[in-house]
Amino acid sequence: MSKQTANPDRISDAEQAVMEALWTRSPLTAAEVADTVGEDRGWSLATVKTLLSRLVGKNAIAAEPDGRRFLYSPVIARADFVGHESRRLVDRLFGGKAASLFAHLAEAEALSDTDIEEIEVLLRELRK
Amino acid sequence: MSKQTANPDRISDAEQAVMEALWTRSPLTAAEVADTVGEDRGWSLATVKTLLSRLVGKNAIAAEPDGRRFLYSPVIARADFVGHESRRLVDRLFGGKAASLFAHLAEAEALSDTDIEEIEVLLRELRK
DNA sequence: TCGAAACGATTACGAGTGTAAACAGTGGAC
DNA sequence: GTCCACTGTTTACACTCGTAATCGTTTCGA
Numbered sequence: 077m078s079k080q081t082a083n084p085d086r087i088s089d090a091e092q093a094v095m096e097a098l099w100t101r102s103p104l105t106a107a108e109v110a111d112t113v114g115e116d117r118g119w120s121l122a123t124v125k126t127l128l129s130r131l132v133g134k135n136a137i138a139a140e141p142d143g144r145r146f147l148y149s150p151v152i153a154r155a156d157f158v159g160h161e162s163r164r165l166v167d168r169l170f171g172g173k174a175a176s177l178f179a180h181l182a183e184a185e186a187l188s189d190t191d192i193e194e195i196e197v198l199l200r201e202l203r204k
Numbered sequence: 205m206s207k208q209t210a211n212p213d214r215i216s217d218a219e220q221a222v223m224e225a226l227w228t229r230s231p232l233t234a235a236e237v238a239d240t241v242g243e244d245r246g247w248s249l250a251t252v253k254t255l256l257s258r259l260v261g262k263n264a265i266a267a268e269p270d271g272r273r274f275l276y277s278p279v280i281a282r283a284d285f286v287g288h289e290s291r292r293l294v295d296r297l298f299g300g301k302a303a304s305l306f307a308h309l310a311e312a313e314a315l316s317d318t319d320i321e322e323i324e325v326l327l328r329e330l331r332k
Numbered sequence: 333t334c335g336a337a338a339c340g341a342t343t344a345c346g347a348g349t350g351t352a353a354a355c356a357g358t359g360g361a362c
Numbered sequence: 363g364t365c366c367a368c369t370g371t372t373t374a375c376a377c378t379c380g381t382a383a384t385c386g387t388t389t390c391g392a
Contacts, residue, residue: 088379092296106339122382125340130379144388145339158297159312162305165293166314168220169286174309175319175326177290181302182326184287186294191303192330198303198310199327202320218350234369250352253370258349272358273369 085134087157093117094127098137099154103147213262215285221245222255226265227282231275 087095097112098104104112110124128148131137139146170176181187187195215223225240226232232240238252256276259265267274298304309315315323 086378089296090380119380120382122384123380126380126382129341139340155308155312158308159314161293161297162308162312163314165289168217169289173319174315175322177309178306178319178323179326180283180286180290181294181305182330184283184290186287186291187302187330191301191306192327194303195306195323196327198307199320199324202310202315214348216349247350248352250354251350254350254352257371267370271369 085136087131087134087136090117091127091131091134091136092157094124094131095136095150095154095157098148098150102149103140104149105142105145105147109148213264215259215262215264218245219255219259219262219264220285222252222259223264223278223282223285226276226278230277231268232277233270233273233275237276 093113094109097109100112106125106128107121109128110119110121113119114121114124128137128139132139132148136150136152137148138151139148141147166172166174166177170180221241222237225237228240234253234256235249237256238247238249241247242249242252256265256267260267260276264278264280265276266279267276269275294300294302294305298308
């Protein structure tokens, strides 16, 4: 009672790769996902099928029957996932303060000139 | 060949809690860490000892002998850890673009007014 | 009609994690 | 001098993750 309780159905790295494929285009069959994802990751079809099953188990994707196979589609939106993970990071590392994350990025020179410009634009938007 | 190869000595959530204690004050004995951390997390001394051992194994902390016990201190700095994890998130979710992370936070209304003000100040600094 | 290909489901297995109990050595109190 | 408390080390165990192989079924081509 603890890892899965504290960690309810977190999407793992490998699983995320599969999600990315489905966020890009869906629905897809297992074979199609494997074609897309397995390519760069060097995964076998079997591996992709396992990941798909696990994602279905986590209710992250839905499997709609289509003849004797399934068509998979995301259930959770990418924006939600991204939001969840971002918040998690901000909470874990910056005491929940998003500005601290920003300060860190600035200090670590992790912000390119382009980044800074874009953020300025966004800020002007926000200030309106 | 893959999880530990792709994931060389990552610091886990539970381990991070121990690190936080040591980043706050160090060196500490195992018992002291347990007093600090075990309290809120409800961990037994045994659990804390295990985590300390694993962290030593990962070269994240150092154990200096002090009589018949050890004094533990961080080897990696919090800023480095935070930097690493932040970059990891930006890479995984925002294609490496920090500005995208910022845009997401803005859009998700994860930025408080205070956050925005602070960021503006930081930006002015950066522009100099 | 018969065998091969294609599918999902089941099983596998080592590494990492969360959480701890059991064990062994030792130094201090009495 | 003996025993207890404390310390690090070893072992444990269930669960997740990465990565598949195998199995059972079904369908399509020959």
